[in-house]
Amino acid sequence: MREFNAVVLGAGGVGKSALTVRFMRNEFVESYDPTIQEEYRKTVDVDGELTWLELLDTAGAEQFTALNELYITAGRGFVLVFSLTLEASLREVTSLRQQILRIKGENSRVPMVLVGTKLDLTSEREVSRTHIEELAARWKIPVYETSAKRDWDVSPAFEDLVRQMRQYYPPEERHKKKGRKGYHGRVHRRSHCIIM
Known part of the structure; x- marks a missing residue:
């Protein structure tokens, strides 16, 4: 089973946590409790293929901008969230997208959904x-x-991102790693793990 991590980014109070919790736990979070960072993990079935998905629900972009760099560097896919009831939150998403492209490379088609x-x-x-x-x-x-x-339309948005990540990060990456382990790695008998 392939594994991906994605980052949920957007201004504070736009509903990032409600969106994430609805998808990951099928629950609705009624009250607004500002998030610093929350991680969710789950196996998702997209087009009949199981994928292990880890979602990082971040704080409002304007509150923890220094952390955003770390999240973006580590993230393989991005959910850019804005509120349909707040025009200003769309401007926030515009600057977040620019930040992602600056960190990941202007020409890269980074997996992303709006x-x-x-x-x-x-x-x-x-x-x-x-x-x-x-x-x-x-x-x-x-x-x-x-x-x-x-x-x-909560699940379709996340499923779209999973499809993009599968396409953008082909499974060959994993096979190359296996090849290296077979060539360089050795089995450590006591712990039964492969040491690089």
């Missing part, structure tokens, strides 16, 4: 669908409008 939250709050909506679609087309990344409360 996710708008709070779709159920129709009367409070500030971000138009047209604006989001234009942005997604310019960035060449998929966009999802979701509601963690109603469980609308």
